[in-house]
Amino acid sequence: MKAWFNESRFGMFIHWGAYSVAGRGEWIMNRERIGKEEYTQKYVDNWHAEKYEPAGWAALAKESGMGYMVLTTRHHDGFALWDSKVNAWNAARLGPKRDLVAQYVDAVRKAGLKVGLYYSPAAWSHPDYPGAFFRDWPGEKDWRDEASRQRFIEYYRSEIRELMTGYGRIDYLWFDGCIPENIDGDETLKMVKELQPDILVNTRLGKPFDNKCSEQTIHPAAAGQDWEACMTLNGNWGYHAGDMRWKSPADVIDMLLTCAQSAGNLLLNIGPEADGTVPENSVRILREAGNWIRRHRECIANSERHPFSWNCTARPITAKGNNVYLHFINDPCGSFCWAEVKNKVLSASLLKDGAPVEFRQEDNRLFLENIPSPMPDSPASTVVLKLDGKPETLTRQTTFWIPE
Numbered sequence: 001m002k003a004w005f006n007e008s009r010f011g012m013f014i015h016w017g018a019y020s021v022a023g024r025g026e027w028i029m030n031r032e033r034i035g036k037e038e039y040t041q042k043y044v045d046n047w048h049a050e051k052y053e054p055a056g057w058a059a060l061a062k063e064s065g066m067g068y069m070v071l072t073t074r075h076h077d078g079f080a081l082w083d084s085k086v087n088a089w090n091a092a093r094l095g096p097k098r099d100l101v102a103q104y105v106d107a108v109r110k111a112g113l114k115v116g117l118y119y120s121p122a123a124w125s126h127p128d129y130p131g132a133f134f135r136d137w138p139g140e141k142d143w144r145d146e147a148s149r150q151r152f153i154e155y156y157r158s159e160i161r162e163l164m165t166g167y168g169r170i171d172y173l174w175f176d177g178c179i180p181e182n183i184d185g186d187e188t189l190k191m192v193k194e195l196q197p198d199i200l201v202n203t204r205l206g207k208p209f210d211n212k213c214s215e216q217t218i219h220p221a222a223a224g225q226d227w228e229a230c231m232t233l234n235g236n237w238g239y240h241a242g243d244m245r246w247k248s249p250a251d252v253i254d255m256l257l258t259c260a261q262s263a264g265n266l267l268l269n270i271g272p273e274a275d276g277t278v279p280e281n282s283v284r285i286l287r288e289a290g291n292w293i294r295r296h297r298e299c300i301a302n303s304e305r306h307p308f309s310w311n312c313t314a315r316p317i318t319a320k321g322n323n324v325y326l327h328f329i330n331d332p333c334g335s336f337c338w339a340e341v342k343n344k345v346l347s348a349s350l351l352k353d354g355a356p357v358e359f360r361q362e363d364n365r366l367f368l369e370n371i372p373s374p375m376p377d378s379p380a381s382t383v384v385l386k387l388d389g390k391p392e393t394l395t396r397q398t399t400f401w402i403p404e
Contacts, residue, residue, distance in 0.1 A: 002200055004114050004171070005211065005226060008067020009260050009300050010293065011116065013174075013230055013269040014057065015072050015237040018043040018079055018095055020274040026238035029077045029124060033133050036078075036125045040094070044079060047095040052276030054104040058111035060283060064290030065297070070116035070174045070267065071104050073163060078125035082166070086158040089125065105167045116172035117163055121156050121183055121205065128152040140182050153183050157191060164195040174213075174267075175204040202228075213267070218255065220262035223305055228265035231255055233282055239271035246281050249288035250329060250379035256293065257316040257327055257380075260303040292380065296351060299325035299382055307393040308340045314383075324385040325351065326368075331375050336368040342394050343387040351382040364394055 019026045021043045029039050061069050074080045074087075082101035083092035092099045101117070108115045124132040128148040136142075143149040164170060173192060179185065185206030192201060193208070203209040211226040221227035233252075235245045247255075256266045270282045293300065299318045306319035313336060314326035324341070345366055348357040353376075358369040368383065375381035 002171075002198065002210075004067060005200060005265065006263070007301050008114070009265050009303065010064075010066045010256055011068040011070060011114075011228070011265060011267045012057070012061040012064070012066050013070045013118070013267045014272065015075070015118075015239075015269055016272045016276075017072060017075055017077070017081065017238070018047040018274075019075070019077065020239045020272065021047050023239055023241035023274075025236045025240045025271075026072075026075050026077070030133055030135070035132065036089075039077070039125075040089075044089075044095045047274055049091075049096040049098075049100065049274070049276045052096070052100065052103070054107035055111070057104075057272075057278065058107045058113055060278060060286060061113060062111055063294075064286040065293030065300075066113070066268075066290075068114035068116050068172060069104075069108050070118050070172060071101065072118045073101055074119055074123070074159065076120045076122040076124055076176070078123035078129075080159065082162065084159060084162055086155060086162065101163070102167060105170075109168070114171040115167075115169070116174055117170055118174045118176065119160060119163065120176040121185070122177060123152075123156065126152060126155060128155065137178050138182060143182070149182065153188075156183070157188055160188065160192065161195065164192060164199075170196050170199055173199055173201045175202055177204050179204055179206060181206070211265075218258050218264075220259075220264055226263075226265075228267050229255070229259050230267040230269065232269045232271075233285060236271060237269055239273050239279070244281075246285060248379075249285050249292070252285060252289040253292055253380050254316070254329055256289075256300065257318060260300050260318050261306065261316040263303055263305045292377070296382060299323075299327075299351065299384075306391045307396055308391065309393070309395070309397040311338070311340070314338065319391050322387045322389060322391075324387060324391050326383045326385065327380050328371075328375055328383070329380045331373055332368070332371055334369075334371055334373045336371060338366045338368070339364055340393050340395070341366055341385070341387070342392040343389055346386045346388055347384075348386075349384050350376065351384050352377045357383055 080087045080090035083099040084090045128151045130138045130142040200210040203212045212221040214229045218229040234243045236243045259266045303318045313332050318325045348359040
């Protein structure tokens with residue numbers, strides 16, 4: 001795995017396109033049975049992206065402590081955000097009438113962030129796809145005939161080839177879907193790796209892949225496998241004007257630390273409005289969370305898996321080298337007993353300012369005493385434990401109370 005992926009642990013996922021005009025998410029073509037012509041007239045033709053400034057997106061990502069960004073270049077609707085020569089239904093010819101991917105790549109690269117592109121192999125509007133309102137990923141028997149399937153494979157590969165050859169180095173290619181084996185994804189990935197030898201790809205098109213991903217759930221991969229969880233900032237992927245179910249800054253920090261404790265990344269989605277502006281609530285949440293994240297890079301970047309189980313107060317827990325970081329999102333109200341660590345604890349201190357925290361070890365229990373209350377670093381205060389070696393636990397967890 002490329003070092004940058006583990007160093008950042010945090011990325012911005014941007015779902016944005018003509019569907020943002022509707023203000024209710026990116027699945028409207030399929031779920032409302034809108035034909036391509038109607039979709040073009042209602043949404044594409046009315047989408048101008050007049051305030052699209054990806055440099056602002058990149059600045060927000062960097063301010064929030066993120067290390068990479070992923071932009072939806074083409075969603076399942078089939079509308080491309082770049083100047084495609086194989087797909088005339090694109091943003092350079094219609095709507096905004098410019099190559100939005102080129103602007104994005106340039107801005108992200110100038111900000112010193114890693115460049116990621118999202119691509120959906122599905123294309124509801126393509127004549128060889130099983131159908132605009134097809135709900136599932138196509139099975140072998142869903143294609144009209146073999147010739148249609150082969151034409152579609154060549155079509156989507158041609159689009160990917162454009163993305164992989166038209167914008168310089170691309171660091172990450174994020175595929176959507178559930179590995180539709182009948183579009184010959186393994187061969188497509190070989191092409192991608194030949195065109196971009198240093199690129200990372202997720203697991204959703206086949207093999208070889210670099211990292212696994214879970215969507216709207218934090219599901220760590222097996223030890224030794226790099227992974228990330230892709231989560232939304234409210235309840236929708238694309239912009240939805242009526243969705244006010246925003247996660248709090250503490251929720252964002254909790255999600256990030258929960259990923260980091262199992263050596264995983266958080267790819268956090270935002271849905272910009274049709275004009276290109278990021279909703280004020282998104283900006284506020286990211287800035288507040290980012291203020292904490294930037295100051296706590298030590299306990300996030302290159303975090304390692306550890307053997308400790310959950311508890312009700314210091315959670316999540318992250319680790320790196322001989323250090324264990326107890327994150328108190330819940331105030332321990334002055335004291336904390338932790339009967340997990342087998343190592344000798346050499347010191348305990350607040351990460352915020354290095355102030356020592358009183359501690360003692362008795363038999364199998366570690367006691368932290370006189371912890372400031374309320375804790376000094378909202379929304380989460382971190383105590384650093386320096387151990388006499390790599391973290392070891394008294395009792396290794398082999399099962400979980402709630403089956404997956």
